[in-house]
Amino acid sequence: MSTPADSVTVTDVPDAHRYEARIDGELAGVAAYMRTPDMIVFVHTEVEAAYEGRGVGSTLARTALDEARELGLRVVAICPFIDSWITRHPEYESLRFEPASRVAD
Numbered sequence: 417m418s419t420p421a422d423s424v425t426v427t428d429v430p431d432a433h434r435y436e437a438r439i440d441g442e443l444a445g446v447a448a449y450m451r452t453p454d455m456i457v458f459v460h461t462e463v464e465a466a467y468e469g470r471g472v473g474s475t476l477a478r479t480a481l482d483e484a485r486e487l488g489l490r491v492v493a494i495c496p497f498i499d500s501w502i503t504r505h506p507e508y509e510s511l512r513f514e515p516a517s518r519v520a521d
Contacts, residue, residue, distance in 0.1 A: 426479035435480045437472045445472040447480050455490045458498040477501040481508050
């Protein structure tokens with residue numbers, strides 16, 4: 417049985433340092449992060465096997481990135497899923513943190 421992405425509820429759980437996606441109250445996936453006052457670093461995203469292919473990961477990414485935008489946070493996507501999701505959705509590229517300087521030899 418397929419579950420439409422609009423039935424996924426995503427909530428920020430700051431004490432656990434992650435966004436949680438739930439379907440009918442059941443944990444379907446998480447996006448783990450580290451946060452500073454200016455930045456959010458996404459380190460890992462995981463969708464439970466029973467919920468794969470149902471839009472849970474995309475809903476997690478979109479919700480977390482929309483909230484980052486609302487809070488004025490820059491985004492560092494260490495997590496390969498979040499990184500590739502941003503690449504596939506260029507309207508979120510402006511959220512990426514770009515260092516002001518680089519160390520060179």
